[in-house]
Amino acid sequence: MKSARLTTSPLQRTILLLLAISVSMKLWAADQEIEIVIRDHLFFPSMIEVPANQKIRLLIINEDPTPEEFESYELNREKVIPGNTRTVIFIGPLAPGEYPFFGEFYPRTAQGRVIAR
């Protein structure tokens, strides 16, 4: 790889590191939060649009008294959400495309998809 030939002084390395940190802090600060509500074993909204290539904080509020499990093979996510409670799942950064998710405890009704644009 060509990068092996790039020799940098300690000062340059420090500047690069600080730049990298500031960029990542900016990315971190830009985490967008999206709220999904589970009611009567359905996701509201069932279709969520998110910006591509950005980390998203999904706030999932389970208004049902029964637990649900948020699951998505495409997003590589799985999490139990007890009844009448709320939880957070971080997803992305995602390439543009569609990512279905479902409630594993009530898969017939609890269906949704994330669309990254």
Next chain:
Amino acid sequence: MFLVTVILVLQEILEAALIISVLLSLTAYFRRYWGEDFTLGHGWIAPSLVLGSIGAWIYAAYTPVVTLWFDYVGLEIVNALIQILIIIFLLCLCYGFNLKRLRDLAWFNLFVGSCIAMVVALGIIREVSEIIIYCQGILSQPNNYSPVLLGSFIALGIGASSGIILYYLLTNSPGAWGLRLSMLLLALYAGNMASQASLLLIQADWLPYTPELWDSSFLIPEFTVTGQLLYALIGYEANPSVLQAGLYSFALLIILGSPLFRMCWQHKTTPISLK
């Protein structure tokens, strides 16, 4: 509801059945080879099942509280911690196993037994607590009673039978291959735990995002029977991230490089039949 229950319970049970079979097979082999000194046998199984079940009930009861910890990512952190503890106990077993000590010290049997029992108990806490949460929720509606109970029993039956079949396959393989295969499955289990723990920490945003290493979902999708079996057996992921695959390989290699693995792999003698 019946089919959902079977799939859900089986997913959780298969992994537990696998590790129990592998560890039962290993202790059977230890007894075959070092029987006179190795008095442990299968005595660890009952305490670990009891400890695991009690732990699972407690964990299930406190899940709504744990969910709120660390800004709503408490479940990921505690589950990842359980998996890291499993890896630590596996490392204690694989690096602490010493034939000389086996002869000298009676408590060494206790050490080996405790490591094995803790691996199983922690595995059960994580897997079974999820089944308990599911069943408690779904059984709050009375018309779900029979399909859920029947589904759970069938899944439990399939899971237990798979475990028993695996145990007999491992303990009746020719030469030292059963022992080797058991150790290999143990190493893959450690890799699986590392991969799952890293995925949870990425999900909680405690570990950074890294790009996807590959996507084999077109070949073996995770939701298929093959995908699920491979997931339980070797921790198969259709689209793992670089970090996840890296930590999987790291845990796998640490077990493969352990004295116990070397000892078991190099054993060339034909097994002596169980007394």
